Amino acid sequence: MPKGKDSGVTSLRKMLVVRIAFLLSLALLPIGLVAMGQSWRALNITHDNLEASIHARTSALVEPERRDLLTKMGTAAALADTLGATDLSIEECTAIMQRVRASNPQLSFAGLLETGSVSRCNSMGRTFDVLPDTRADDLFSAPEPYIRFNPQGSATNVPVIIVAYPSFSADNTLKGFVTISFETEKLLQPDSVTGQNGAVALVTFNSYGDILSSVTPEGPIEDYLPEGLSFEGFVNQSDSFFTATTRSGDTRLISVVPILPGEVYALGSWGRTALQRTSATWFTISTLLFPFLMWLVGIIVAVISLNRLVLRHISDLGRRMRRFATYRDVVSSEKINDAPSEIQTINATFEEMADQLLRDEADLENAVFEREVLLKEVHHRVKNNLQLISSIINMQVRQVASPEAVTALRKFQDRVTSLASVHRALYQEPSLTRIRFDVLLGDLVAQVNAVGAGDQKPVEIELDMDPVTLLPDQTSPLAMVTTEALSNAFKYGGPGRDGVFRLKVHLKEMQDGDATRVRLTIENSVNPEVHTPSGTGLGKRLILAFASQLDADLTQIDEEDCHGLTLTFEYQPFSPE
Structure with missing residues (x-):
């Protein structure tokens, strides 16, 4: 073959697009993608049908309980409206509760729970204190209906389910909670989960995650639930469905449906009988297996090819780029000779750019x-x-x-x-564009002190300065303000009542929201008993002019024993970079 043609073929074989296209054409066959898509669709349909079937069967099993709870919630709501609309005496209220109890044999108690967990109006005809319940006490501050389980009812001393509804008077004042209770064994009947549904365990719970009632083929309900399951996570959600393993190692289908949305929910744990309905899933999974293996082989081939043809060369090029960025050192690489022509072009461009x-x-x-x-x-x-x-x-x-x-x-x-x-x-x-003004301020104070103190007693100077860096455009007017203020301090200041001449110079950096501000305070002592002559006013005019250049807020300090000024302006701090 001629040399020119051989060179052209070699260049073509080194092109990354040609190599990857050839390898992926062997690995990812279109028929595999089609088979995988169809199998996945069949799996989704089967799963949706199973989920809908389990939800429907769980809802059917708890339908009698739902109707029973709705009836009791309606009874409690009607009693709450009746007591709120009328102003009844304790005897009249008690008579109503006793009639409700007599007309509903399932009820074990009916009454009005007032603030302080006290019931004076109830079907038992006596006043008693309900056992302390922090959760019930909290509801008096935010009244709303609730349903809960009590293993020992305060009035009946037997396990009961309590339904409570807030009662408000005409002026919207909370009178209390109308409370009715009934024994738990009446909620879920074992006959409803036997027969063809013998592999299911049911449990009902309220919005706090408390179990209201449960029924199982045998043993405690915990044997049919995943270990560490939290019921509160299902509150205020729609139907939930998932597969879980119990603490005994059994695989079960978990279906959660609302009985009273926001209040009471039912959880059904379905066993092997329900799992037999998923036999179609295994067929779908087996159908998925072959295209998945094809896809896996294709990906492995593609990854190995990409690593050998592209990634290792890009990694080597990146390493040399990082070395250049850090040390400004251009290092050549022998590996680049085996790289595709596109990467060799990038490498040549990098070396020229470097x-x-x-x-x-x-x-x-x-x-x-x-x-x-x-x-x-x-x-x-x-x-x-x-x-x-x-x-x-x-x-x-x-x-x-x-x-x-x-x-x-x-x-x-x-x-x-x-x-x-x-x-x-x-x-x-060194930077020529910024000045540490706190250092410059110390020099100015020492300079003016050396000249301005004169024959006066030594001045007690208090310096409190933060490290502040300023632009030259800000430094010059601020230095002039400082010079004028210090000159005035030495000219018009003097010892105070204690005989000490004090000069206070503070430079502070403050954060004001998103802005950073600098505050300069120069204050000197004066003797209020000594008359201070007034000057020409030039220094004050200069201070005002320089403060205007800084766009600063200027405050004069004119007290009985001290004079001075405070200058506050905004600036942008310098980044160390």
């Missing part, structure tokens, strides 16, 4: 370095020029005789020095 990225990053790092050097030089020169201006002002101060002129020049010098401090901080910061 080389280009390394060149671009080198150029970018060089540009960034040059920019940082230039920017640092700018800040350094600005700082030097501002310090030069400060020195010139200092020389001018020595030539001025007027105290007022000296004071004005000193204030101007402080403002220039503050700006120089900002640029010095920018020059010293």
